[in-house]
Amino acid sequence: MSTDKSHDALPGRRRFLAAGLALASAPAFGLSKGPAPPDSASREFDAFVLEQMRQARIPGLAVGLARDGATRFARGFGYADIDSRRMVDVDTVFHLASITKTVTATAIAWLHEQGRLDLDEPVARHLDFPLHHPRHRGAAITARQLLMHTSGISDANYYRIDFRRPGRDADLSLHTFLRDYLVPGGEAYSVEGCFSASAPGAAWGYSNVGYAVLGELAARVSGEDMRELTRRELFAPLGMTSTFWTLADTPAARSATPYLTTDNAYLRLSPIGSPDWPGSMLRSSIADLTRYVAAAANGGATADARMLRTQSMAELLLMRQPAQLPAWLSGQGLGWMQARLGDRTLANHWGGDPGVFTAAYLDPNTRCGVAILCNVTATDASKAAIKNITLRLLSRPDEMY
Template structure:
């Protein structure tokens, strides 16, 4: 989403933040029991130093191995003004990391024979979705999952669909019809679809993942929010996870911050209609259960999120034309890129005031997630990658 002017709630310069006792505020909070339940002083110090360098007010980090959450920890502040600490149950907006959950829901439906990855999506829709340049070429589920559908975000980024401070008023089906159908209010044949034939070129697409969520609802017989609660969140006991701002308790919510002229400035959370692409809010203690399953052939503890073959298919990386050089592969929902010299399946997420990342190491059945409540920056991205690499080294 494009940047917007932040709403100042509690501006604080980096110098003042450090001078106010950041070292004490960065102490770890609320750890889960497990193999790494008591982080070593070296690990805690490493994370705290990365936070200082990147000016991250609050951070949650988790590590899973062999289908179990071994470590889930909060550092710093969820709310600077209230001096409320981040805990393992603090709920962060995880932005585009949401796409891994949407993709998993589609794969669950595929496993049950409700859809085929290479069939036309048009069979399951009540409105047409056709690239006007290639009317003879159907768009498929696989193409949507791999960002090769030819649906384009070019016009999406020209229109600010966000609602500030609350969930989007525009319903997902209406958003999609207005954007993708010829008589829609936001339709542009030249901008809503690319010049590439479906299936031939990579082009990262939020609208496409919004469409996947809508399709999951039609095929599964209920809104995808309800399906994921029933089929993913409830079995994994993910009690601090929500699709909406209104269902995220303020006392459990991480306040988002942007850096403006060196000052941390609180911004309102944003809601947008294509919620399957990036609206999920979750705690590190919750989301690491999902990460644990994703890194462990689809199983977390005694819960089978996906079958082994379906999970492996999600992480089978391809290199479609147009894949940017910072990626080494594209799977089904998941991506792949180098981390400290090794390629890792992963996904990043960013919106105003938040930046998140998840990395998997399937060879060691390990995974890590890092959530922060400050907007993406070069320093923040570097810090998150450094922390992810440090944790994944524990499994090597």
């Protein structure tokens, strides 16, 4: 799950669309990447998903199921763009929002595997700007704390200022953003707004800025932009050819249009860019994301590629209970979180931003994973729909292939 910001869009970033879209009549679109499921099971599942979409007023949705390191199916439903009636398919690109954090965590774990980074050493020794908690100068901030949201770096000023840009990538570089936010004298710096009262390692506090630091740390340790590192060492081996770090690289013709629902309309939003890209800016298709989820649920490997050693993947999914962990979580791992879903306890991460709501669930015990992408701002109804679809898949996975 995520505590991403999800502010209403500004009037200049949206326009009214026709009200009353009949989602229940939208045909399923998108072919399975694995063996085709039985016709009866396929029809039943399609009807179930479309009903969940209708109830939650979700314009477009993509869903993937992985098991034993392989994609069992990936499908699209509804509209990627309402005006043009362009349908969602398995290659439609969605904004992943905070699921991005699990990818950044994987990159950090890979660097740890390579012996380039100790998760428990002070990260400040690798950076070219000072990083310390101004209220607890004797306590170093480590990569493990950043991964677990226990670094003491606060998002208060991050939400107050809103660094996002509609329709384009961020103006600020990651490095400039971090210096402005974390270094005394920076334009976004304040003790109260940038750091919590808790010492590093003492308490949980969700931090988008903390994950931005991890992206900069990866660059300083590896000698290259983390985006290039992940393209070569993660996306390419897994065959993820429709995964993009920037809006400039994302093909508009294949992108899901983000929407906000009102009582009687769908409001079209602009995609957003933000300088804290290591925590929120990745975009991907369900075909690609399901490959990634397949590896994560299967000890770090798919049938033909390995992204992490089994021990490293297990460490990402080792759940702890730091102080002040919110009630909706039962554990915090490195990047991945843990929560109850029905009668199961699953590793997961949600993502949300204007016009997008995403979720990924892992069940390492059964080596199953589910990914779901929606092009609508999260609501209570859409959250319930995503949970219902995930439970349906994990309780009856054998029916789907």
